[in-house]
Amino acid sequence: MTGVTEFVILGRGGQGGVTAARILVSAALKDGKWGQAIPEFGAERRGAVVKSYARIADKPVPLHSNVRKADVLIVLISNVLDLVNIDELMRSRDSIIIVNSPSPIRTGYRTYYVDATSISEKLGLIIAGWHIVSTPLLGAVAKVTGVVSLESIINSLPEFVGRENLVKLNTEAVKLGYESVRGGEK
Amino acid sequence: MSSQVPLAKQARKVLVGDHAVAEAVKLAKVNIVSAYPITPQTLIVERISEMIEKGELRADYVRVESEFAALATVYGAAAGGARAFTATSSHGLFYMYEMLWWAAASRVPLVMAVVTRALGPPWNIHDEHTDILAMRDSGWIIGMAQNVQEAFDMTLTAFKISENEKVLLPVAVGLDGFILSHTAEPLDVPSQEDVDTWLPPRNPRIPYVIEPGGEAITMGNLPGNDVYHAILKKYMDESMEAAKKVIAEVYDEYSKLTGRNYGVLTECYKCSDAKYLAVSMGAWSGDILNAVERLRNEGYPIGLLRIRYIRPFPEEDIGGWINGMKGVIIFDRDYSAGMGGVLASEISGLVPSSISFEGVLAGLGGFDVSADEFKTIMRDFVDKTEREGLVKIRKYWYIPKIER
Numbered sequence: 001m002t003g004v005t006e007f008v009i010l011g012r013g014g015q016g017g018v019t020a021a022r023i024l025v026s027a028a029l030k031d032g033k034w035g036q037a038i039p040e041f042g043a044e045r046r047g048a049v050v051k052s053y054a055r056i057a058d059k060p061v062p063l064h065s066n067v068r069k070a071d072v073l074i075v076l077i078s079n080v081l082d083l084v085n086i087d088e089l090m091r092s093r094d095s096i097i098i099v100n101s102p103s104p105i106r107t108g109y110r111t112y113y114v115d116a117t118s119i120s121e122k123l124g125l126i127i128a129g130w131h132i133v134s135t136p137l138l139g140a141v142a143k144v145t146g147v148v149s150l151e152s153i154i155n156s157l158p159e160f161v162g163r164e165n166l167v168k169l170n171t172e173a174v175k176l177g178y179e180s181v182r183g184g185e186k
Numbered sequence: 187m188s189s190q191v192p193l194a195k196q197a198r199k200v201l202v203g204d205h206a207v208a209e210a211v212k213l214a215k216v217n218i219v220s221a222y223p224i225t226p227q228t229l230i231v232e233r234i235s236e237m238i239e240k241g242e243l244r245a246d247y248v249r250v251e252s253e254f255a256a257l258a259t260v261y262g263a264a265a266g267g268a269r270a271f272t273a274t275s276s277h278g279l280f281y282m283y284e285m286l287w288w289a290a291a292s293r294v295p296l297v298m299a300v301v302t303r304a305l306g307p308p309w310n311i312h313d314e315h316t317d318i319l320a321m322r323d324s325g326w327i328i329g330m331a332q333n334v335q336e337a338f339d340m341t342l343t344a345f346k347i348s349e350n351e352k353v354l355l356p357v358a359v360g361l362d363g364f365i366l367s368h369t370a371e372p373l374d375v376p377s378q379e380d381v382d383t384w385l386p387p388r389n390p391r392i393p394y395v396i397e398p399g400g401e402a403i404t405m406g407n408l409p410g411n412d413v414y415h416a417i418l419k420k421y422m423d424e425s426m427e428a429a430k431k432v433i434a435e436v437y438d439e440y441s442k443l444t445g446r447n448y449g450v451l452t453e454c455y456k457c458s459d460a461k462y463l464a465v466s467m468g469a470w471s472g473d474i475l476n477a478v479e480r481l482r483n484e485g486y487p488i489g490l491l492r493i494r495y496i497r498p499f500p501e502e503d504i505g506g507w508i509n510g511m512k513g514v515i516i517f518d519r520d521y522s523a524g525m526g527g528v529l530a531s532e533i534s535g536l537v538p539s540s541i542s543f544e545g546v547l548a549g550l551g552g553f554d555v556s557a558d559e560f561k562t563i564m565r566d567f568v569d570k571t572e573r574e575g576l577v578k579i580r581k582y583w584y585i586p587k588i589e590r
């Protein structure tokens with residue numbers, strides 16, 4: 001559909017994919033757009049491969065069905081790429097992938113990478129043994145796609161992150177993700 | 187549209203459907219909430235408990251031992267004059283089935299959110315409308331929302347509809363499990379002050395109040411003459427009829443408050459010049475609308491009739507729109523065993539024998555149906571009718587291929 005950007009967020013249960021989709025939508029609203037964040041719920045558990053979806057558009061979209069084809073695929077942990085059929089998830093050869101990885105990954109699609117795990121490690125953003133990788137990746141999304149602004153993502157954080165020092169650290173993580181994302185080759 | 191009344195100031199938030207319902211319950215200043223958790227409803231009562239704990243809502247919160255007790259508690263509270271709310275899904279709704287009838291026939295105003303979910307076995311937490319449609323004979327007014335905003339609006343208006351002297355029937359607000367309950371969307375929320383001017387506290391004496399030292403009344407007793415039973419049902423039927431007008435009035439006032447206009451019992455999109463009509467209810471109506479718009483671009487003269495309230499049954503709306511059509515295709519996300527789709531069954535009585543008809547059973551157990559799939563199903567129906575003349579397909583089981 002024209003005017004709509006459809007996101008699929010791929011990760012493992014517990015990595016914050018659902019929250020990432022909601023932050024994206026909250027940021028879109030601050031940018032004067034419309035958005036929708038859809039979790040894919042099953043009998044999911046920590047560690048299993050999970051998907052969540054988001055739609056962002058200039059005007060409200062009436063759809064509620066799942067996103068079948070991604071314009072932007074956000075990958076919270078790179079090894080899940082081996083467990084899914086990427087071609088089935090992507091809308092076209094021009095669709096993009098933004099992956100948490102220290103080095104380039106070749107997928108056949110324009111693939112951007114950001115070392116989100118190292119960013120969260122450096123900032124000490126580790127909760128219950130899990131690195132918070134969603135916020136650096138959201139920074140990368142702002143930089144690569146321009147669908148939402150960096151400022152709006154940062155301004156949305158207090159709605160989702162409880163304590164003030166965590167808002168500060170996640171703000172830093174978003175900024176570092178924005179600055180350090182690289183790649184884009186097919 | 188002329189608007190002499192200034193619109194209320196509204197705050198824009200991003201909320202999931204369940205939290206939007208909780209927000210409406212807070213603004214309605216309910217006096218009592220009973221809570222028994224069941225997925226995908228649980229977020230509603232969890233959020234309400236947080237609101238009460240933070241002091242945002244001054245209400246009694248009763249953690250009950252079962253769904254039967256959940257409804258019995260708010261039923262009793264409503265008979266005592268309180269504004270009351272509860273919420274449930276699926277098996278929880280069926281566990282309170284008997285109480286549905288007691289509450290409705292006792293004519294107490296109540297609001298309950300029903301977050302729709304399939305019934306097991308097999309165990310399934312995903313969306314289906316069979317649960318809420320099983321309420322349809324019990325005397326509840328039953329609505330189904332299309333999006334998060336409508337779930338909020340339907341909840342807030344439900345109190346005003348239910349408490350209206352001409353209605354005095356409980357209202358169920360339906361929202362699709364996960365598809366609305368857990369999906370976050372922008373939502374415009376009026377301020378408490380503005381809601382207060384529009385929705386005053388409930389008058390506890392309408393229809394009656396049970397109170398210590400109060401007037402002696404009997405309710406639910408074994409009457410000496412069985413004819414009283416028939417009289418009560420006839421009164422309820424008259425109230426259901428009256429509710430059609432009351433719902434229209436309530437939404438008219440509400441549109442002046444919020445600027446949001448809805449059809450009353452139904453909404454028809456692209457229907458005025460349509461030769462074919464699709465009929466649906468709930469969240470997937472938006473996906474069907476998307477398919478209808480694309481079919482229009484390809485020259486297919488089809489419109490979408492969306493049912494907002496299935497009780498009272500919008501017979502006049504549906505009959506009126508079907509009149510003059512060449513074909514009607516109905517999408518059911520529910521199944522009445524031995525019969526077929528519930529909407530198809532109810533609506534088929536309004537379809538003349540000269541009109542093509544197809545009842546589609548899809549999305550059962552929550553499987554996702556895309557706008558592309560709706561488009562193919564509707565296009566095939568229109569093409570078949572144009573090719574073969576009259577088509578009568580009572581049940582089309584739309585079941586995607588799976589790997590086994």
